[in-house]
Amino acid sequence: MTRPDGRTPDQLRPFTFERDFTTMADGSCLVSFGDTRVLCTASVDDDVPRWMRNSGKGWVTAEYSMLPGSSPERIGREAAKGKQSGRTVEIQRLIGRSLRAACDMTLLGERQVVVDCDVLQADGGTRTASICGGFIALHDALSRVVQRGDLARHPLHSFCSAISVGIVGGEPVLDLPYVEDSKAEVDMNVVMLSPVDGGEARFVEVQGTAEGMAFSRGELDSLLALAESGLAEIGAAQRELVATPPAERPA
Amino acid sequence: MTRPDGRTPDQLRPFTFERDFTTMADGSCLVSFGDTRVLCTASVDDDVPRWMRNSGKGWVTAEYSMLPGSSPERIGREAAKGKQSGRTVEIQRLIGRSLRAACDMTLLGERQVVVDCDVLQADGGTRTASICGGFIALHDALSRVVQRGDLARHPLHSFCSAISVGIVGGEPVLDLPYVEDSKAEVDMNVVMLSPVDGGEARFVEVQGTAEGMAFSRGELDSLLALAESGLAEIGAAQRELVATPPAERPA
């Protein structure tokens, strides 16, 4: 089988992280996986939601949106409709849970970080790209809080990366673009944490859905193996990127 | 380790299906897993959503809600708030996808079935109970369509059941009540299909989330094994139940 873009089944699309694509928020990263491009920003607020006050702990949350022009068929603007779709809600909850899992909330202290993931161009895998890029924006934003002396230690204990896998035409494949995703029999998103100080990568989210054909335990195992290999590559790139601290900014 | 209710780690709570608990909708089932009780009804509409007209195919969808008094702490009514929570949306999408996976939409023809799952009492596992009981309501509703001669063949090709598994205090356990769920390190919901005409059960949904501690591949394997064993038991009970057709009703 040849994939539409000529990749092998276990090959990622070319991916990049463009740091500080915008400079108003504390952290910003334009992430791309193939033609999928997501602008992630992380805004730090020195306050937490009411229900967390006086807990001594912080909070990380995420919001997700597709720009109307990000798709060949225009997507209606959710602000104009007056509500977020079920898909949007599901995705932003997934991003938020994933990033929270990488963060030591006690080290963060009573601060909230909102990670906004706005899809500029959509070609499959927008939620996993959002997690990968949102992690960089979050990491840089917290690095700047450390740089300006407001945090003693960086609160992220792990790298967090995500990728999609699926079964297309009977074959398990890694990192599906839209053309594959739309005809996949099984679609799975996998999120893993890789500890900053080394150690084994572990799962935080496994979400597999049969779209047209239920899957066996053997197929599930193949998908998980593909995901683990792709995530090792992405996690290594994140680790290399943040080894260089972000440009300092005046407080 | 002893579980709070004395079960072994691989033991289900007592579960029952009370068919035709109400008699207005085409199918109705009051399902209980321990203290969790969900009233599921299936309403058949001889029309489909606009975007499916003239496709020759049908549709199955689900809605989920918790009654305000279903929990020790009253839950605000979503109709009064004017919107469904993200959790509700996520759950009803899961139920809908799961039940659709069991149904041959071409056999169903241009009909829509809405499966309503209203939680009367909540003690953990409400979404998986909804899938199990919703399946019975859906099956009975479609049996009645067959009985009154409007369908030649029953459109459900598989039994559909679901259960939660999780890691609590480091140990994988099956079918978590609230007291375990609220402190679980990992929480996973698994949905499987078992073909009506026999054959291997397969996965349609696997949704695992680390709540406090990421999980290894080995732990994931243990959880999947627990789920498979519990789902075999539930699927057998469903199979036995629907072997007796529901009471006929005048058209």
Next chain:
Amino acid sequence: MTRPDGRTPDQLRPFTFERDFTTMADGSCLVSFGDTRVLCTASVDDDVPRWMRNSGKGWVTAEYSMLPGSSPERIGREAAKGKQSGRTVEIQRLIGRSLRAACDMTLLGERQVVVDCDVLQADGGTRTASICGGFIALHDALSRVVQRGDLARHPLHSFCSAISVGIVGGEPVLDLPYVEDSKAEVDMNVVMLSPVDGGEARFVEVQGTAEGMAFSRGELDSLLALAESGLAEIGAAQRELVATPPAERPA
């Protein structure tokens, strides 16, 4: 004239109160009048709405909803539509006013009780059944507050019951099922209080509406007489029921 179910014009449908049908809320009652079945729960909150704080008084309010599958034709879920219908709003205001009229708010103290009435099966008279069953749930909930020592005296000074009457085919009848209600010329709901310590029953709500034919003063008198006789029977059943206190629960 014969009524569709063979009753005489002044005869109630068989009615039952099933106490503690669910056990999460402080009080719970599954009430049925014929095929109409409503699950009523009463949840006590040791706080009052903001505008009542420091008044020394409590508050009783009600919410009403029909489950989508409670009717032969599925009823759209109000939480999905994002708003409650005018009918729902009208009904829950009626239930709330009626139950408040039975309660001494100073004895209740700064507590709020929400009585939720969720219609599991609808066959006419759901609002009056909600009042009758909601009263039992409320009474039991407050009895438990007394049992655990948080209230010195039970704050309900009266029994509260309600029934529908109407003119069907020119004849005044009591307790209309859907088949009568849908063709009634006049439809009236009557709510009365019967003091706990004896004494004359009195009206708290009289809501009569001509659906197709205005009514004379004489017809109005006949309807009120029918209602008074039916309410005497229901009130007696409530009085007998709560003579046995509800099962105690640990605080």
Next chain:
Amino acid sequence: MTRPDGRTPDQLRPFTFERDFTTMADGSCLVSFGDTRVLCTASVDDDVPRWMRNSGKGWVTAEYSMLPGSSPERIGREAAKGKQSGRTVEIQRLIGRSLRAACDMTLLGERQVVVDCDVLQADGGTRTASICGGFIALHDALSRVVQRGDLARHPLHSFCSAISVGIVGGEPVLDLPYVEDSKAEVDMNVVMLSPVDGGEARFVEVQGTAEGMAFSRGELDSLLALAESGLAEIGAAQRELVATPPAERPA
């Protein structure tokens, strides 16, 4: 007992109907009862709601609103809040039902009339004033449809009027201003129809609510008698007014 404004218990406030106060809608009436002033307009649409098409029948509906500045304490604008209050919904349903009861829908044909009642100044009894003034606006609007030859016969078969009665300080009184209404023990709104061609006036709506003290059958009878006498006077004024047809307008 003296009433605050010196009236006897069975005396109406001075009331007036100012026809064609505005001239854009087909019918318009500024009604006042004491300081309560409501601008009622009736707009005829040569179409009916979708569910009535091809029924050969028409529809009359009403909407009600209080202008924010109509009360000493400013009332928040419902359009700004994004929803109508329960009180508003209840009131406009009452107005609509009352006016519909006066109209022969088959004579009206497939037309819809919307009667808008906007309270310019509120001093108690706004819903009953709306019915009285809305009737005039509706009558004039339909007279103009007759005048321009689009209807053979006027479709209103009865005059429709409404008034409030209540028990204040133990005494039954007619037509309560705000100062009485706010301390009434019982509050009742009564709507009656008086046939255009003579004949006995009859009830279409009786809505009585005990605000602080339940009421006996005898008290109810007194209230109904007060209402009947007041409504006779209002109905006579309406009859006299519409005896003069409204000014003709070009089509």
Next chain:
Amino acid sequence: MTRPDGRTPDQLRPFTFERDFTTMADGSCLVSFGDTRVLCTASVDDDVPRWMRNSGKGWVTAEYSMLPGSSPERIGREAAKGKQSGRTVEIQRLIGRSLRAACDMTLLGERQVVVDCDVLQADGGTRTASICGGFIALHDALSRVVQRGDLARHPLHSFCSAISVGIVGGEPVLDLPYVEDSKAEVDMNVVMLSPVDGGEARFVEVQGTAEGMAFSRGELDSLLALAESGLAEIGAAQRELVATPPAERPA
């Protein structure tokens, strides 16, 4: 060219201010320009929005609405639709900004005034009439605060008036009724302040929009000149009116 109502291009429609048309709000004015009639009320609240507390300053804001029956074609009620239209939002923001520009917020102190402009009858120029009439309502309301001794000095430093100008059939005209407005090539609203203590009138808002044909700098100059002349006339009328203080009221 003759205008439809026979006016010269630089002539205003007859305009009037009817003070205290209603008496519940602190200030009230029924303003008319030709057939356009707007009821403006000003309600003073001895509190300010949260974000202004402890600023020592006050706030003036406006709300605008068209009554459904104010137009020959009924206008759907925004409260029923659940949201205000973009046009409404634009207009009420314009009114609010204009009136605020006339007020010394420090003299006003921590008070909020809401000016409600409800259009009873619409024939073009409703937003500019609202500003003119809203100014009178606001002025009278604040005069009464001064009268009852709660303000040492009247906080309005300028008269505020507004008018529309436009190009119709190639010719610049002043104060357009609907029949002109609907076919105008250019539509412009101009708001000016005229200091209470004399001095030159100046602009606060200039909003010009080409509807069908862009306009040259020369045309813009003609329109501004027309507006300035009309506003001088309106401002003089306002000045004369408020020279007589409003009737005093008990606190």
Next chain:
Amino acid sequence: MTRPDGRTPDQLRPFTFERDFTTMADGSCLVSFGDTRVLCTASVDDDVPRWMRNSGKGWVTAEYSMLPGSSPERIGREAAKGKQSGRTVEIQRLIGRSLRAACDMTLLGERQVVVDCDVLQADGGTRTASICGGFIALHDALSRVVQRGDLARHPLHSFCSAISVGIVGGEPVLDLPYVEDSKAEVDMNVVMLSPVDGGEARFVEVQGTAEGMAFSRGELDSLLALAESGLAEIGAAQRELVATPPAERPA
């Protein structure tokens, strides 16, 4: 006076148009004026809103949004709040009107183009940048419709550009960044059309608002002159850019 960024009062910020920044929509342009960056996309739909069907004419509309991370202080997401702010509504109406004024709707035929303007980074002048960049996206999208043979002639008859001017510290200045805008006494947005086939540039929108000090006719004239000079420069850049057609795309 020196401006914060060293410009002269009549000098624009550096501005660029990055064509086809994204490639899913028919036209796309990332426009920047200094640090303000807006992603504009134009999506062509071969259908028009219902009220325009069978008119033979097309429609151009715009939507505007600020990304939450576009500002140093995070901006709440309107989709999450469930409504668009008044400011958003005002801005997108302005953009839509401006772009429509440049388009021959009969040449466009029964097509709708939606121009989405999403602010990636905000530093003043986002609405005027949206118009300038939205014009390029719209122009390219329609060029592609011409290229694929679906339109005989390009429907834009004029270039459309916009800029802000204002009075800061008493001095009229062109193209205000946030730091100037936030303290400006007068803020004005001017939109002009420059015909494709040459000829005089003319105004389509003039929106001037005094923020703290009303302005004289002389000041208004100075602002308009500044705007005219800036718009000449921007219009020339647009003209040069679109002289090169956009890259062709397969249908």
